[in-house]
Amino acid sequence: MSTTVMALQARELYRFFRAGEEETQALRGVSLCVRRGETVAVVGPSGAGKSTLLGCLAGLDEPSGGDVRVDGVRISHRPEAERARLRARGIGVLLQSNNLVAHLSVTDNVRLARSAVRGSPAVTVKDLLEQVGLAGRARALPRQLSGGELARAGLAVALANSPGVLLADEPTGELDGGSERLVLELLRSRADDGCGVLIVTHSAEAVQVADRVITMADGRVHDDGH
Incomplete structure (x- = not known):
């Protein structure tokens, strides 16, 4: 790999899980x-x-x-409190579910994410919600949102602190075609603004918007797209 500082770099990742005497090798030297x-x-x-x-x-x-x-700073093999601090500042994580606190409005979910970092990002909460098309749903609770709106609200939370890296796990897995395209366009726009975006996906649409596709099997990278 290049010695240039990357937005995100993983080197020789292994992950083992043990249950009694059984060991599962989930990752086997992934870079x-x-x-x-x-x-x-x-x-x-x-x-x-x-x-x-x-x-x-x-x-x-x-x-x-x-x-x-x-961004060249090691986040692994640190105490959880340090990892959480580094993650809050530099990494946005968009999960298929559980990105939102159920009893908080969309605005308050974004504010909660921002509370983990000192200082305020240049983009206001209002502007961020406008960017993801939720200006009119700022006061809505998660249960009042459609599937596409939930995905965009989760994206707003992931982007709350203007991270340099955005990680998305099956972000469009439960969306209809129109909502999927909108969320993928929003993810693509973050990359166009200089963010490093990684999407774990089964979606052919997501593959089409990617600059590079990494194929995994049996805990290994079989093709890194280069």
Whole structure:
């Protein structure tokens, strides 16, 4: 890999899970990078290790071996409090579900995400919601949103602190065609603004908007798109 500082870089990631005497090797030496301004899609069959990989890249899980760096700063193999601080500042995570707190409005969900970081991003909450097409739903609770609106609200939360890296796990898995295209256009626009975007997906539409496709199988990268 290039020595140039990447938005995101993972080197030789291993992840083992043990249950009694049984050991599952979820990741087996995965290395990848995402440049600023680049959209990368990670594809592969169920059980290939894609979601485990995203958890390690986001600092939500610790790899058993190897390391992850965001803008050249190592986030793996640190205490959880340090990982959480680095994640809040530099990484936006968009999950298929659970991105929103059920009893808070869309606006308050974004404000909650911002409370984890000192200082205020240049983009106001109002402007951020306008960017994702939710200016008119700012006071709505998650249960009052459609599937497409939920995905866009989750994206607003992921972008609350203007991260340099955006990680999305099946962000369009439960959306209709029109909503899927809108969410993918929003993800693509973040890359155009200089963010490094990685999408774990089964969607052919998501693959089409990507600059590069990484194929995984059996916990390994079989094709990194180069």
